[in-house]
Amino acid sequence: AQRVTQPEKLLSVFKGAPVELKCNYSYSGSPELFWYVQYSRQRLQLLLRHISRESIKGFTADLNKGETSFHLKKPFAQEEDSAMYYCALSEYGGATNKLIFGTGTLLAVQP
Amino acid sequence: DVKVTQSSRYLVKRTGEKVFLECVQDMDHENMFWYRQDPGLGLRLIYFSYDVKMKEKGDIPEGYSVSREKKERFSLILESASTNQTSMYLCASTPQGLGVSNQPQHFGDGTRLSIL
Numbered sequence: 001a002q003r004v005t006q007p008e009k010l011l012s013v014f015k016g017a018p019v020e021l022k023c024n025y026s027y028s029g030s031p032e033l034f035w036y037v038q039y040s041r042q043r044l045q046l047l048l049r050h051i052s053r054e055s056i057k058g059f060t061a062d063l064n065k066g067e068t069s070f071h072l073k074k075p076f077a078q079e080e081d082s083a084m085y086y087c088a089l090s091e092y093g094g095a096t097n098k099l100i101f102g103t104g105t106l107l108a109v110q111p
Numbered sequence: 112d113v114k115v116t117q118s119s120r121y122l123v124k125r126t127g128e129k130v131f132l133e134c135v136q137d138m139d140h141e142n143m144f145w146y147r148q149d150p151g152l153g154l155r156l157i158y159f160s161y162d163v164k165m166k167e168k169g170d171i172p173e174g175y176s177v178s179r180e181k182k183e184r185f186s187l188i189l190e191s192a193s194t195n196q197t198s199m200y201l202c203a204s205t206p207q208g209l210g211v212s213n214q215p216q217h218f219g220d221g222t223r224l225s226i227l
Contacts (some may be wrong), residue, residue: 009151034215044154044201046215086153097142097205097214103153 002027004087006102013077014110021072021105023061023087031089033063033070034099038084047072047085057081077109114138117202117219125227130189132222134202141207143185144216145169145177148199160185161207192226199223 003026013019025031033050048056050063050070061072070087087102118133136143142161146154146169156169158177166177174196178186185204189196200223203216 006153043220044203044218049215097207097216098144098156098159099154099216101146101154103151 002100004089004100004102006087006105008105010106010108012108012110015079016076019074019077019081019107021085021107023070023072023102025068025070025089027089029091031091034088035061035072036086036088079109079111082107082109115202115204115217115219117222119222120220121223123225123227124192126193128192130192130224132187132200134185134219135183136204137183138204139182140204142205143179144203145185145187146201146203148201154201157187194226197224197226
């Protein structure tokens with residue numbers, strides 16, 4: 001079955017602490033993985049995608065095909081990182097760009 | 112910048128009413144999607160459309176239908192609203208994939224629908 005699992009509903013850290021938001025997937029084809037973020041009172045937006053291999057707002061994520069994981073990491077959390085984060089996957093090269101979303105993790109960065 | 116506009120931010124309707132949620136995008140995207148967003152359940156795909164008058168069921172289509180008469184507009188219809196359809200509804204669009212890296216989805220602000 002095609003599935004994205006985010007085991008943590010809530011992750012609370014202090015400002016300056018490292019952050020790791022976990023994401024595991026189950027997919028039979030060739031997946032493309034994404035992280036989407038929703039800040040308070042803002043629309044859902046793309047944060048980063050595995051194929052870009054870039055750091056956005058200090059966040060990175062590496063696709064580990066052996067462990068079927070795509071964890072989101074940041075070495076030093078900031079209060080403005082507080083948001084809901086969704087991991088999602090799509091079939092690479094698919095015509096519809098249809099996404100399968102995880103259940104989301106709420107990141108709360110305490111001052 | 113891609114603009115996906117949902118007609119209402121908040122909507123209150125009564126059980127049994129027929130409800131229309133409208134979504135318009137301005138980037139000539141082929142693909143459009145309707146999701147519902149519920150705490151603890153994430154985003155679940157209701158329907159999507161890959162061209163005018165073309166549609167496919169998502170994971171939770173029961174109780175919903177859609178209409179895509181024009182490329183820029185994708186409507187979600189609750190045929191007979193029920194209280195368990197109280198939720199946040201998100202519309203998204205993306206261009207057609209071309210066999211290469213997927214294009215990200217662009218989302219609207221959402222419509223918070225309450226069914227009383």
